[in-house]
Amino acid sequence: MLDILVQEENERESGETGPCMEYLLHHKILEALYTLGKADCPPGMKQQVLAFYTKLLGRIRQPLLPHINVHRPVQKLIRLCGEVLATPTENEEIQFLCIVCAKLKQDPYLVNFFLERLDTSDYFY
Numbered sequence: 001m002l003d004i005l006v007q008e009e010n011e012r013e014s015g016e017t018g019p020c021m022e023y024l025l026h027h028k029i030l031e032a033l034y035t036l037g038k039a040d041c042p043p044g045m046k047q048q049v050l051a052f053y054t055k056l057l058g059r060i061r062q063p064l065l066p067h068i069n070v071h072r073p074v075q076k077l078i079r080l081c082g083e084v085l086a087t088p089t090e091n092e093e094i095q096f097l098c099i100v101c102a103k104l105k106q107d108p109y110l111v112n113f114f115l116e117r118l119d120t121s122d123y124f125y
Helices: 002-011 019-026 029-039 045-059 068-080 090-106 108-113
Strands: none
Touching: 002 019, 002 045, 019 029, 019 068, 029 045, 029 068, 045 068, 045 090, 068 090, 068 108, 090 108
């Protein structure tokens, strides 16, 4: 799937979204992958999902994180990272988090998608 998306992007003008990427974005494919990764079903799926997200964010040049169907599952995957210490997916988790940080460094405004709103009423009695 990733190879098709990269090839499609290379064949198009800069910034133009092709039909495969449109399908990925509009049919919540990344959300489905997150769900499979969270369940780690079949076993090893979490590792595969993390690797796919890492490669997708790293190899696609167009900005994906502003899309709600990308940043929401990325947020969920970030929360999933580190839940279990010394997990077999630790390397993939680190690589995934590094590519997300690299994307945020490129476009700092994207950090707003990853900051959770605090309800100040929780802090007052």
